[in-house]
Amino acid sequence: MARIVMKFGGTSVKDIGRIKNVALRVKAERDRGNEVAVVVSAMAGATNQLVAWCNEISPLHDPGEYDTVVATGEQVTIGLLAMALQEIGVPARSWCGWQIPVVTDGTHSKARIKTIDTPEMVERMEAGEVAVVAGFQGIGPGNRITTLGRGGSDTSAVAAALKADRCDIYTDVDGVYTTDPRIVPKAKKLDKITYEEMLELASVGAKVLQIRSVEMAMKHRVRVQVLSSLEDKPGTLVCDEDEIVEKELVSGIAYSRDEAKITLVRVPDRPGIAAAIFGPLAEAAINVDMIVQNVSDDGKSTDLTFTVGTADLARARKVVEDAKAVLGYEDLRADSDVVKVSVIGVGMRSHPGIAQKMFHTLASEGINILVISTSEIKISVLIEEKYTELALRALHTAYGLDAA
Amino acid sequence: MARIVMKFGGTSVKDIGRIKNVALRVKAERDRGNEVAVVVSAMAGATNQLVAWCNEISPLHDPGEYDTVVATGEQVTIGLLAMALQEIGVPARSWCGWQIPVVTDGTHSKARIKTIDTPEMVERMEAGEVAVVAGFQGIGPGNRITTLGRGGSDTSAVAAALKADRCDIYTDVDGVYTTDPRIVPKAKKLDKITYEEMLELASVGAKVLQIRSVEMAMKHRVRVQVLSSLEDKPGTLVCDEDEIVEKELVSGIAYSRDEAKITLVRVPDRPGIAAAIFGPLAEAAINVDMIVQNVSDDGKSTDLTFTVGTADLARARKVVEDAKAVLGYEDLRADSDVVKVSVIGVGMRSHPGIAQKMFHTLASEGINILVISTSEIKISVLIEEKYTELALRALHTAYGLDAA
Numbered sequence: 001m002a003r004i005v006m007k008f009g010g011t012s013v014k015d016i017g018r019i020k021n022v023a024l025r026v027k028a029e030r031d032r033g034n035e036v037a038v039v040v041s042a043m044a045g046a047t048n049q050l051v052a053w054c055n056e057i058s059p060l061h062d063p064g065e066y067d068t069v070v071a072t073g074e075q076v077t078i079g080l081l082a083m084a085l086q087e088i089g090v091p092a093r094s095w096c097g098w099q100i101p102v103v104t105d106g107t108h109s110k111a112r113i114k115t116i117d118t119p120e121m122v123e124r125m126e127a128g129e130v131a132v133v134a135g136f137q138g139i140g141p142g143n144r145i146t147t148l149g150r151g152g153s154d155t156s157a158v159a160a161a162l163k164a165d166r167c168d169i170y171t172d173v174d175g176v177y178t179t180d181p182r183i184v185p186k187a188k189k190l191d192k193i194t195y196e197e198m199l200e201l202a203s204v205g206a207k208v209l210q211i212r213s214v215e216m217a218m219k220h221r222v223r224v225q226v227l228s229s230l231e232d233k234p235g236t237l238v239c240d241e242d243e244i245v246e247k248e249l250v251s252g253i254a255y256s257r258d259e260a261k262i263t264l265v266r267v268p269d270r271p272g273i274a275a276a277i278f279g280p281l282a283e284a285a286i287n288v289d290m291i292v293q294n295v296s297d298d299g300k301s302t303d304l305t306f307t308v309g310t311a312d313l314a315r316a317r318k319v320v321e322d323a324k325a326v327l328g329y330e331d332l333r334a335d336s337d338v339v340k341v342s343v344i345g346v347g348m349r350s351h352p353g354i355a356q357k358m359f360h361t362l363a364s365e366g367i368n369i370l371v372i373s374t375s376e377i378k379i380s381v382l383i384e385e386k387y388t389e390l391a392l393r394a395l396h397t398a399y400g401l402d403a404a
Numbered sequence: 405m406a407r408i409v410m411k412f413g414g415t416s417v418k419d420i421g422r423i424k425n426v427a428l429r430v431k432a433e434r435d436r437g438n439e440v441a442v443v444v445s446a447m448a449g450a451t452n453q454l455v456a457w458c459n460e461i462s463p464l465h466d467p468g469e470y471d472t473v474v475a476t477g478e479q480v481t482i483g484l485l486a487m488a489l490q491e492i493g494v495p496a497r498s499w500c501g502w503q504i505p506v507v508t509d510g511t512h513s514k515a516r517i518k519t520i521d522t523p524e525m526v527e528r529m530e531a532g533e534v535a536v537v538a539g540f541q542g543i544g545p546g547n548r549i550t551t552l553g554r555g556g557s558d559t560s561a562v563a564a565a566l567k568a569d570r571c572d573i574y575t576d577v578d579g580v581y582t583t584d585p586r587i588v589p590k591a592k593k594l595d596k597i598t599y600e601e602m603l604e605l606a607s608v609g610a611k612v613l614q615i616r617s618v619e620m621a622m623k624h625r626v627r628v629q630v631l632s633s634l635e636d637k638p639g640t641l642v643c644d645e646d647e648i649v650e651k652e653l654v655s656g657i658a659y660s661r662d663e664a665k666i667t668l669v670r671v672p673d674r675p676g677i678a679a680a681i682f683g684p685l686a687e688a689a690i691n692v693d694m695i696v697q698n699v700s701d702d703g704k705s706t707d708l709t710f711t712v713g714t715a716d717l718a719r720a721r722k723v724v725e726d727a728k729a730v731l732g733y734e735d736l737r738a739d740s741d742v743v744k745v746s747v748i749g750v751g752m753r754s755h756p757g758i759a760q761k762m763f764h765t766l767a768s769e770g771i772n773i774l775v776i777s778t779s780e781i782k783i784s785v786l787i788e789e790k791y792t793e794l795a796l797r798a799l800h801t802a803y804g805l806d807a808a
Contacts, residue, residue: 016460050480056420057484058491065490068498069483072476076454079473080461086469087462094472098502099547143503 002165003125004029007039007135007157011172012229013077014044022229023084025170026130030090037121037131037164039157040081042073059314063108067137067147071097074134074153082132092130095121097137097145102156104138104146107285111138111146112212113159133160151210158213161222169209170229175236176201176208178401179253183389186402190251191234194241197251197344200378204254204342214238241346249347250354250399255388256340259289260313261370262320266301266330276327277304280319286312290340290373290382301330305371307382310336338370339388342380343395355379361398367391406569407439407529411539411561414448415576416633417481426633427488429574430534434494441525441535441568443561444485446477463718467512471541471551475501478538478557486536496534499525501541501549506560508542508550511689515542515550516616517563537564555614562617565626573613574633579640580605580612582805583657587793590806594655595638598645601655601748604782608658608746618642645750653751654758654803659792660744663693664717665774666724670705670734680731681708684723690716694744694777694786705734709775711786714740742774743792746784747799759783765802771795 006026013019022038030036041047050070054061078094085092100118104111121131135153140146148155154169161167173181174189176198181187193201195218202211208226217224217238227235241247267273274293281288290307308316317334320327348354358379362369367390371382383391396402410430417423426442434440445451454474458465482498489496501508504522508515525535539557544550552559558573565571577585578593580602585591597605599622606615612630621628621642631639645651671677678697685692695710712720721738724731752758762783766773771794775786787795800806 016457019461053420053480053484054487057423057487061487062490065483065486065498067483068486068500069480072479075476075479076457076473079469079471080457082469082472083458083461083465086466094469096472096549145500 001033001035003035003037003163005037005039005157005161005164005167007153007167007169008041008229009153009171010041010044010047012170013040013081016080019077019080020084022081023088023090025229026085027088027090030130035125037125037133037160038081039133039135039153039160040074040077041135041153043077046073046076060318064144067108067145071134071137071145071147074136078132078134085130085132090130091128092132093124094132094134096134098139098143100133102138102159104140104148106140106142106144106146108140108144108146110149110285111140113138113148113155113216116159116162118160148212149210151207152212154210154213155216158216158220158222158224162220164222167217167222167224169224169226171208171226172229173208173226174228174231174233175226176238176252178251179392179396180255183392184396186396188401188403190236192237192239192244193251194244194346195238196241196377197346198238200342200344200375201252201254204256204340204344204378204380209238247347248345249351250343250345250401251347252344253392253395253399253401254342254344255392257385257388258310259307259338259340259382260310260316260334260336261305261307261338261382262313262316263303263305263333264320264327264329264331265303265333267304268328269300269302273327274304276323277320278306280323281308281316284315284319286316286319290371290380292371307338307340307371337385338382339385340380340382341388341391341395342378343399344378346377348379349376357398358395361394362391365390365394405437405439407441407567408433409441409443409561409565409568409571411443411557411571411573412445412633413557413575414445414451416574417444417485418448420484423481423484424488426485427492427494429633430489431492431494434534439529441529441537441564442485443537443539443557443564444478444481445539445557447481450477450480464722468548471512471549475538475541475549475551478540482536482538489534489536494534495532496536497528498536498538500538501560502543502547504537506542506563508544508552510544510546510548510550512544512548512550514553514689515544517542517552517559517620520563520566522564552616553614555611556616558614558617559620562620562624562626562628566624568626571621571626571628573628573630575612575630576633577612577630578632578635578637579630580642580656582655583796583800584659587796588800590800592805592807594640596641596643596648597655598648598750599642600645600781601750602642604746604748604779605656605658608660608744608748608782608784613642651751652749653755654747654749654805655751656748657796657799657803657805658746658748659796661789661792662714663711663742663744663786664714664720664738664740665709665711665742665786666717666720667707667709667737667739668724668731668733668735669707669737671708672732673704673706677731678708680727681724682710684727685712685720688719688723690720690723694775694784696775711742711744711775741789742786743789744784744786745792745795745799746782747803748782750781752783753780761802762799765798766795769794769798
């Protein structure tokens with residue numbers, strides 16, 4: 001007997017018919033003699049509606065109240081799925097984040113899980129009851145509801161799977177591809193991918209798994225399978241590098257449109273200026289991704305460019321504008337019509353020339369690179385958003401990833 | 405400085421614009437120097453959608469899961485209202501039932517409040533923060549979410565007002581009327597009404613206040629005002645009999661379409677038969693209202709008629725049918741096309757002839773009475789639903805309640 005965590009996203013539970021289908025898949029897993037916990041998202045569209053209401057009330061709303069509102073989406077799904085399971089004879093009960101409890105820090109709207117305490121839940125699972133767990137949510141300091149950020153249900157699933165034998169993430173795609181198949185029809189499905197590569201893919205917007213869920217899976221060596229909620233066939237296994245025999249030089253090409261660029265023109269070039277800019281942003285819990293600093297002509301001031309998530313642009317702008325007197329920059333330019341394109345592969349550690357091929361390919365298509373950043377297994381560039389499709393297709397071909 | 409509880413129902417918070425209006429009314433009350441707690445329902449329509457999903461999944465769904473699902477409606481509203489208050493400069497935070505906590509028994513979907521423990525909430529109110537409280541919900545045994553039944557937000561408001569100076573219930577009507585003005589245009593608004601009369605009005609479906617809220621207000625002598633959320637004028641005060649100088653013989657005429665009649669034909673007439681029938685119904689938490697038993701011709705069996713809420717009819721029928729072998733009745737007849745009409749007034753204690761006038765008035769309109777029940781200050785009859793309007797208008801005139 002194995003303990004399995006199954007996770008279904010919003011499109012898999014988007015209406016009552018789909019919820020009943022999920023109940024059948026859970027029953028099948030339980031009928032194989034397994035202990036099952038099932039983690040679910042909100043019904044597709046529900047969270048968007050809730051977020052829209054929050055924004056309509058107040059663009060700079062209290063993230064604690066935001067969490068109280070949006071956490072209801074998952075609460076609805078767990079109740080309905082528990083009923084659907086009971087209806088087909090499977091003992092089940094729902095668990096909100098605060099009931100388990102999933103204890104998080106207090107960073108509302110993007111909280112991090114600190115501990116998961118599940119003695120009662122595990123006891124009931126061992127007695128044959130399916131645990132239906134609300135993804136995306138937890139409980140923070142002061143007994144307040146927290147949420148883990150978009151896609152947080154994946155993290156909930158991996159967290160629930162720390163002592164499980166497998167964590168199956170059911171999605172509307174049938175696995176992880178070399179790039180987005182909607183843009184590049186020749187994209188190929190990968191059978192296996194390393195945690196490290198998946199981490200880069202997730203962080204640059206492949207949208208299959210949330211980045212924190214992969215970090216957590218890597219740290220605790222949880223075997224995660226990404227598979228289709230509609231078809232019954234194997235997906236992509238996210239696992240240790242050792243498990244993958246044939247390694248490709250480049251595994252995939254990812255992109256993220258959820259990027260916005262802020263340039264501070266003529267910032268005084270003095271020690272501590274970077275800390276003065278990025279400290280307040282960090283305090284406001286705004287993630288800064290790429291950072292580039294250029295020395296300007298006079299040697300006394302510098303232009304500084306950084307990127308944040310599109311959703312954080314208004315807040316980031318306000319934080320930096322509020323500090324204008326202290327920072328002393330001349331002008332602020334913001335641009336959200338940009339996209340980050342990344343080439344990823346554990347193979348590039350030992351092979352030079354990967355970056356050169358990327359720059360050459362983009363240049364030959366006439367695409368200007370705005371910002372570059374690199375890591376051990378990734379090269380990312382920021383380009384104008386209108387070039388997204390062209391860049392992806394050209395790079396996919398250049399790295400030999402096109403399906404036969 | 406007074407402590408005021410304000411309660412707004414679903415239509416008062418049905419969209420973002422209305423929620424912003426509620427925030428302005430709350431701000432006005434706070435600007436008068438008062439400590440304010442505001443209790444809100446789900447946005448109009450939200451609860452119906454949630455209930456519809458539960459019924460679609462499973463007609464005989466687990467009431468514990470039902471509560472988990474429907475309690476989300478109020479949770480959305482409190483988060484949004486807290487944001488709206490903050491947006492206009494009023495410190496506020498939301499409170500779910502389990503956060504306060506509002507401790508209830510375990511009768512899911514119609515739980516009763518046992519205790520309300522609010523030290524932290526009161527402390528924050530005293531520091532100037534508006535408490536935005538989710539109506540309708542609490543926390544029961546095993547850390548499960550409970551709900552108080554339809555209209556339960558009124559009870560939440562009164563419970564929150566036990567130590568408050570006033571409990572203002574804002575509704576889509578401007579007070580309590582002698583009867584439903586939509587049916588009887590000559591209905592009059594009452595300035596004051598006793599707890600006892602309001603209790604009877606509520607219990608027979610005047611729909612202005614939930615019955616338990618009135619019971620609780622009466623027990624703890626909470627002064628409750630029913631007033632319009634749209635207009636700024638006094639409503640109806642529900643208070644002690646002593647406070648009302650001029651008492652009417654009959655204060656109002658109420659009706660309830662939410663009635664269903666079950667008749668058991670030829671039940672053996674033996675001791676304990678009533679307990680055998682109503683015991684299982686009570687165990688299933690089904691409220692039985694009127695009960696009438698007739699001796700039949702042979703003296704060995706009897707016909708027994710009782711009424712339950714329309715929503716409970718299917719479950720009540722199943723409970724009684726499951727016990728058919730034990731009960732030994734011949735036939736079961738169910739009918740939900742009935743209405744209960746009630747004449748209410750504390751004055752009738754000392755005045756005979758009130759009932760006689762009711763029977764006479766209905767007879768002269770050709771309306772047949774199916775079941776009769778009476779209390780000290782109320783006479784109720786069950787009649788065919790099609791006669792509702794005719795009966796109400798005739799009785800309103802007969803008791804001299806028509807507006808000039």
